[in-house]
Amino acid sequence: xxxxxxxxxxxxxxxxxxxxxxxxxxxxxxxxxxxxxxxxxxxxxxxxxxxxxxxxxxxxxxxxxxxxxxxxxxxxxxxxxxxxxxxxxxxxxxxxxxxxxxxxxxxxxxxxxxxxxxxxxxxxxxxxxxxxxxxxxxxxxxxxxxxxxxxxxxxxxxxxxxxxxxxxxxxxxxxxxxxxxxxxxxxxxxxxxxxxxxxxxxxxxxxxxxxxxxxxxxxxxxxxxxxxxxxxxxxxxxxxxxxxxxxxxxxxxxxxxxxxxxxxxxxxxxxxxxxxxxxxx
Amino acid sequence: xxxxxxxxxxxxxxxxxxxxxxxxxxxxxxxxxxxxxxxxxxxxxxxxxxxxxxxxxxxxxxxxxxxxxxxxxxxxxxxxxxxxxxxxxxxxxxxxxxxxxxxxxxxxxxxxxxxxxxxxxxxxxxxxxxxxxxxxxxxxxxxxxxxxxxxxxxxxxxxxxxxxxxxxxxxxxxxxxxxxxxxxxxxxxxxxxxxxxxxxxxxxxxxxxxxxxxxxxxxxxxxxxxxxxxxxxxxxxxxxxxxxxxxxxxxxxxxxxxxxxxxxxxxxxxxxxxxxxxxxxxxxxxxxxxxxxxxxxxxxxxxxxxxxxxxxxxxxxxxxxxxx
Numbered sequence: 357x358x359x360x361x362x363x364x365x366x367x368x369x370x371x372x373x374x375x376x377x378x379x380x381x382x383x384x385x386x387x388x389x390x391x392x393x394x395x396x397x398x399x400x401x402x403x404x405x406x407x408x409x410x411x412x413x414x415x416x417x418x419x420x421x422x423x424x425x426x427x428x429x430x431x432x433x434x435x436x437x438x439x440x441x442x443x444x445x446x447x448x449x450x451x452x453x454x455x456x457x458x459x460x461x462x463x464x465x466x467x468x469x470x471x472x473x474x475x476x477x478x479x480x481x482x483x484x485x486x487x488x489x490x491x492x493x494x495x496x497x498x499x500x501x502x503x504x505x506x507x508x509x510x511x512x513x514x515x516x517x518x519x520x521x522x523x524x525x526x527x528x529x530x531x532x533x534x535x536x537x538x539x540x541x542x543x544x545x546x547x548x549x550x551x552x553x554x555x556x557x558x559x560x561x562x563x564x565x566x567x568x569x570x571x572x573x574x575x576x577x578x579x580x581x582x583x584x585x586x587x588x589x590x591x592x593x594x595x596x597x598x599x600x601x602x603x604x605x606x607x608x609x610x611x612x613x614x615x616x617x618x619x620x621x622x623x624x625x626x627x628x629x630x631x632x633x634x635x636x637x
Numbered sequence: 638x639x640x641x642x643x644x645x646x647x648x649x650x651x652x653x654x655x656x657x658x659x660x661x662x663x664x665x666x667x668x669x670x671x672x673x674x675x676x677x678x679x680x681x682x683x684x685x686x687x688x689x690x691x692x693x694x695x696x697x698x699x700x701x702x703x704x705x706x707x708x709x710x711x712x713x714x715x716x717x718x719x720x721x722x723x724x725x726x727x728x729x730x731x732x733x734x735x736x737x738x739x740x741x742x743x744x745x746x747x748x749x750x751x752x753x754x755x756x757x758x759x760x761x762x763x764x765x766x767x768x769x770x771x772x773x774x775x776x777x778x779x780x781x782x783x784x785x786x787x788x789x790x791x792x793x794x795x796x797x798x799x800x801x802x803x804x805x806x807x808x809x810x811x812x813x814x815x816x817x818x819x820x821x822x823x824x825x826x827x828x829x830x831x832x833x834x835x836x837x838x839x840x841x842x843x844x845x846x847x848x849x850x851x852x853x854x855x856x857x858x859x860x861x862x863x864x865x866x867x868x869x870x871x872x873x874x875x876x877x878x879x880x881x882x883x884x885x886x887x888x889x890x891x892x893x894x895x896x897x898x899x900x901x902x903x904x905x906x907x908x909x910x911x912x913x914x915x916x917x918x919x920x921x922x923x924x925x926x927x928x929x930x931x932x933x934x935x936x937x938x939x940x941x942x943x944x945x946x947x948x949x950x951x952x953x954x955x956x957x958x959x960x961x
Contacts, residue, residue, distance in 0.1 A: 412717060413717060413718050413719050414717060414718070415718060415719070419717070421714075461745060461746070462745075462746050462747060463745055463746070463747065470717050471713065471714075471717075471742060471748075472741050472742065472745045472746045473741070474741070475737050475740075475741045478706075478710050478737075478738055478741060478742050479710075481706070481707045481708075481710020481711050481713075481714065481738075481742070482710045482711070482713050482714040482717075482742055483714060484707075484710070484711050484714060485710065485711035485712060485713060485714020485715040485716075485717070485722075486714040486715070486717040486718060487714070488699065488711070488715060489714065489715045489716075489717060489718025489719070489720050490718060492675070492696070492697070492718070492720065493718055493719070495718070511706075512706040512707060512710065512738070515702075515704035515707035516707050516710065518702075518704070519701065519702065519704065519707055519711075522702075523699075
C-alpha cells in the first residue's frame with residue numbers, strides 16, 4: 357500500500373476548496389462533494405492511469421465520467437489540483453463567463469471534462485460508449501464512473517446496467533456513492549431501492565463493497581480489487597459507502613447540506629476543522 | 638404571366654424507393670470508406686435498412702435493444718475515442734423519447750453523433766399517432782448547434798448520409814418509410830445548408846422539404862397549366878437554413894408557400910417566416926399539419942386527409958398569390 361500522507365493532505369485541501377467555492381457564490385452542493393472527496397482524490401492521484409495534458413479522445417489513458425454532476429465542487433477542485441487547469445480558476449465557480457459551470461460541461465472547454473452531467477442518470481450510458489470505443493481502438497485502459505445512489509432512481513441507469521452485462525463491457529468500473537441521502541431526505545424514505553448490491557448482481561455485474569468509503573486505504577484496497585476484476589467478461593460495480601458532508605462535523609449525519617452553502621460563520625468553523633495543507637487557491 | 642414565356646423544367650422518375658433505403662445504402666458505403674463510422678440500433682435493424690452495414694462491419698455495430706435513452710448516451714460516449722456514431726430508430730423514438738439525453742449528452746456536450754430517424758411523420762401509416770411524430774423537426778432545431786436535415790428521395794438520403802459523416806457536430810437526419818419517386822440525380826453532391834433550386838419561376842415560391850418536395854413539383858405542373866409560374870426550392874437542411882436562397886426567390890416572386898410533413902408549429906414554415914419577417918415581410922401560406930396528432934391509415938390516405946399533397950400546395954399557392 358502506498359504512503360497515503362499526500363492523499364490525506366490533498367483531501368483536506370480539497371475540502372477547503374469545496375467549502376470556499378460554495379460559500380462564495382452561496383450555492384452549490386457541498387454535502388455529496390465532501391462525501392466523495394477521498395474517493396476522487398484517490399482516483400485521480402493513485403488509481404487512474406493518466407496522460408499529461410488533456411485531449412477529448414483520451415486514447416491511451418483511463419477515463420472518468422462524473423454522472424452525478426451536482427458534486428461539481430469536488431470534481432473541479434480535484435481535477436484542477438491534478439493539473440488540468442489553474443487552481444485560481446476555482447474562484448470563478450458558478451460565476452458569469454466561467455468555465456466552471458454549476459454542473460460540469462464541455463461547452464466552455466474546461467480541460468478534464470468529457471461530458472456534460474447534471475440531468476441525472478445519463479453518465480453510465482456515456483461511459484459504456486467510451487468503454488466500447490476503447491475496445492474498438494484496442495486501448496487497454498479503463499473507464500471509471502461515479503453515480504449517486506439516489507440517481508439510480510432514474511430508469512436510464514437500468515438500461516445501461518442491463519446492457520453492460522449483456523454485452524460484456526468488462527473495462528468499466530462504476531462506483532455508486534452510497535450515502536443514503538437525496539434532496540428530499542433519506543433514499544429509504546424518498547424511494548426505497550432495496551438492495552442495490554443484489555440488483556447489480558442480478559443484472560450480472562461483479563460487485564465490490566467499500567464499507568469505509570471515506571477511508572483512503574480502504575478505497576485504494578477496494579479499487580485495486582475492482583481493477584483486478586476487470587477484463588473477465590463482466591462489468592464491475594463498486595458500492596462506496598460514504599458519509600455526506602464528511603470532514604465537516606455539522607454537515608455530517610444529515611441531508612440538509614445536499615444543496616446548501618455555509619454562511620460566514622459556518623465557513624470559518626468548517627475551515628478550522630480542516631487546516632490548510634497545500635495552499636488555498 | 639411572364640413565366641409562361643418559356644418551358645418549365647419538369648422532373649420524371651423511373652423508380653420509386655423508400656428514403657430509409659437510401660440511408661441504408663449510404664451507411665453501407667460509409668462502412669467501406671470510413672473506418673471511424675459506427676452504427677447503433679434500438680431493435681429496428683430491418684426497418685432502418687442497416688443490414689448491409691452490419692453484415693460487412695459486425696464489430697462496428699452496436700445492437701442496443703429497446704433502450705433509446707441508453708443508445709443516445711452510448712453514442713455520445715463512442716465519440717470519445719474518435720468514433721462517428723450513427724444511431725438508428727424511428728423518428729419518434731429518436732427525438733421525443735430521448736430529448737434530454739440528446740440535449741445534455743449530445744448537443745450541449747457537442748458530440749459528433751448522427752441521429753438518423755426513419756418513419757417520420759404521417760407516412761409511417763397504419764401504426765398510428767403513437768409512432769407518427771410531427772414535432773421532431775421543432776424539437777431538434779431548437780437545440781443549439783444541432784443540424785437538421787429532412788431528405789426527399791432515395792438518392793438525396795444516401796448522399797446526405799454520406800455527407801454528414803464528414804461534418805463534425807451533431808446532426809438530426811430525418812427520412813421515411815414509404816416508397817417515393819427518385820428524381821434527384823444520383824451524383825448530386827449533398828451540401829449541408831444549401832437549398833436546391835428545382836424549377837425556376839416568377840409568380841410564387843414553393844419551399845418544400847422531405848416527402849413534400851415531389852408533391853411541390855407535381856403542384857408546379859398543375860399551376861403551370863393554370864398559367865402560374867412557380868419556383869420550387871428543395872430545402873433539405875432546415876437548420877442551418879439557406880436564407881439567401883429564400884430571400885432571393887421571394888424578391889422575385891413576392892409570395893411563398895412552405896410545405897412539410899410536420900406540424901406548422903416548429904417546422905420549416907416557421908423558420909422561413911422568421912427569415913422573411915426579419916428581412917422582407919412576404920405573404921406566406923403553410924402546408925403542414927394543423928397542430929394535430931395523426932391516426933392510422935394508408936400513408937397516401939393520411940397525406941390527403943391532413944392536406945399534405947400537391948392539391949394542397951396548389952390551393953395555398955393560389956391563395957398566397959392573391960395576398961400579394
